[in-house]
Amino acid sequence: MTQDIVILAAGKGSRMKSAFSKVLHKVGGVSMVKRVLATAQSIPNAKLHLVVGHQGQQVEQHCQDFSANVVWQNNPQGTGDALRRVAPDLQANGATLTLYGDVPLIQTSTLEKMISLSTQNTLVLLTISLDDPTGYGRIVRNAQGKVTAIVEQKDASAEEKMIQEVNTGILLAPNNHLQGWLKNLNNDNAQGEYYLTDIIAMAANDGVDIVTVNPENEAEVAGVNDRVQLAALERELQRQTAIELMQNGTSLLDPSRIDVRGELVSGQDVVIDVNCIFEGKVVLADNVEIGPNCHLKNCSVGAGTVIKSNTLIDDSQVGEYCDIGPFARLRPGTVLADKAKIGNFVETKKAHIGEGSKVNHLSYVGDTQMGQGVNVGAGTITCNYDGVNKHQTTIGDGVFIGSNSSLVAPVNVAKGATVAAGSTITKEVKQDQLAFARARQANKDNWPKPTKK
Structure with missing residues (x-):
């Protein structure tokens, strides 16, 4: 199945207290966004999409060595909004892997593991269990252990906040289903944003298999906010x-x-x-x-x-x-x-x-x-x-x-x-x-x- 890989790099990163985009800051001498693009590019026959917004021209120019389709997200309204901007460019019979320009240590082996489980009727989630899950969206499972939804921290009940398995934000969804799910997203939540994670409940309701994969370590999915x-x-x-x-x-x-x-x-x-x-x-x-x-x-x-x-x-x-x-x-x-x-x-x-x-x-x-x-x-x-x-x-x-x-x-x-x-x-x-x-x-x-x- 063909692969679309979307790298989200539109955020301002105000907590960095910096004059330039957060994703341009370096880890190991290489900007975070370039590290993610290089990992994505290692996936054979993948079509890369780079979503830019804040200081998008600088980010686009910085990443010009990569053959990525650049999509603008002005006035961003969440991760779901970002994917909706890319939706017209997604391949009809493929699957879309969502990555983040400020999560630089994701490994190719982890992405390959996710891709190996992908089918036209399977959604693959990258999750991890944390001793302190504060701030993360929780993975909600039913009595049979099947994933039924992801609940963001600000929208979670007291019981849901006790869940230690959390969403990393990285997921792989079949495009034949994804296009419809993106159209049905709404921003009826505490943040007033379009959450990409809301497609999990839609997938469960549509009978799509939801499977989870774990990274090798926590650093692999750690994001940078400051x-x-x-x-x-x-x-x-x-x-x-x-x-x-x-x-x-x-x-x-x-x-x-x-x-x-x-x-x-x-x-x-x-x-x-x-x-x-x-x-x-x-x-x-x-x-x-x-x-x-x-x-x-x-x-x-x-x-x-x-x-x-x-x-x-x-x-x-x-x-x-x-x-x-x-x-x-x-x-x-x-x-x-x-x-x-x-x-x-x-x-x-x-x-x-x-x-x-x-x-x-x-x-x-x-x-x-x-x-x-x-x-x-x-x-x-x-x-x-x-x-x-x-x-x-x-x-x-x-x-x-x-x-x-x-x-x-x-x-x-x-x-x-x-x-x-x-x-x-x-x-x-x-x-x-x-x-x-x-x-x-x-x-x-x-x-x-x-x-x-």
């Missing part, structure tokens, strides 16, 4: 991610102190120390070691590489058995070949560092092609920017650059050359040459020291 709940889901997602990493062979020295804000692919016997942040997509090969307080974003790190504390790596490729840090910064476009070394307080950008080359400390290397076995002394910089344009520096294999040197690009230092410490190089250094470019030292007697004014 920043406290958002933070709680962030911690839960990080906990789940840490467990998955450890189960797949990664050692976390403190599982409660890691943040994955995107996707982390980690090989076997990787060791990650405390307070590390991973953004975007990060790939770590086997036996990588990462020290404390490191920040890696959109990068790959080869096997056996050691990244020492307080290192930042952004949009870069790191080879095998490299040695990086502490306090190093690899900016976008950096490529390190195998066994390269980047030491403390070194910054690179758009730099290709050859195999076994070393930039040990206190240097800036930008817009540079560096060969194998190069040694760059402390305090060396490539002067790649003339105030308007960037220029390239080329350093051949086996070059030795003395400390406190400046290479003014565009410039080429050929294979085997040596640059004397303290030199400012402005023209080509040929193969195996020694270049020294510094003024002759002059000493003056009785030099009057400056005084403080």
Whole structure:
């Protein structure tokens, strides 16, 4: 049976105290609504519908990478009203799964379980039993245990409020019945809204089978109404991610102190120390070691590489058995070949560092092609920017650059050359040459020291 999946994302979320839509707030570095859309998109042959309202243009633009049918719900009047706006676009012989843009941790496996029970005469509800069901709609069953209705908290009797099985809001209904149920909804309730949950009683009256499915855990169906709940889901997602990493062979020295804000692919016997942040997509090969307080974003790190504390790596490729840090910064476009070394307080950008080359400390290397076995002394910089344009520096294999040197690009230092410490190089250094470019030292007697004014 074909699937329509409707994601409700029209609410304002006033309790977030935010200038932008609630569903755009992030969990694990990804907006809540994008997480739900990605899960929905994992269902084969599903047609996605995104219902927007408050700041709908921003939400629509934010989600444009997903091929979703965008439906507007101005002046929203409840979940039933939202589905009625989508009704004309639903497939005639399919079923509609309703999800929520502020319930970001719903799992594909749970949705697949619901879909497996769906028929033209079956409505599938996702329910959960809570120790404290306050605020949730209660699942009402008859003496035979069959679901007969869902009663919202504000409309529930004292007896109904004692029910612990609650509605998660996620349901799967056959479209051949759903269209008629939506037309028959009314807003005769305490909120004056059209409740989607009212179709449960209609389904029972029409003899439609109502079956229930439970999620794996409560966090999977937890919604976000304020920043406290958002933070709680962030911690839960990080906990789940840490467990998955450890189960797949990664050692976390403190599982409660890691943040994955995107996707982390980690090989076997990787060791990650405390307070590390991973953004975007990060790939770590086997036996990588990462020290404390490191920040890696959109990068790959080869096997056996050691990244020492307080290192930042952004949009870069790191080879095998490299040695990086502490306090190093690899900016976008950096490529390190195998066994390269980047030491403390070194910054690179758009730099290709050859195999076994070393930039040990206190240097800036930008817009540079560096060969194998190069040694760059402390305090060396490539002067790649003339105030308007960037220029390239080329350093051949086996070059030795003395400390406190400046290479003014565009410039080429050929294979085997040596640059004397303290030199400012402005023209080509040929193969195996020694270049020294510094003024002759002059000493003056009785030099009057400056005084403080």
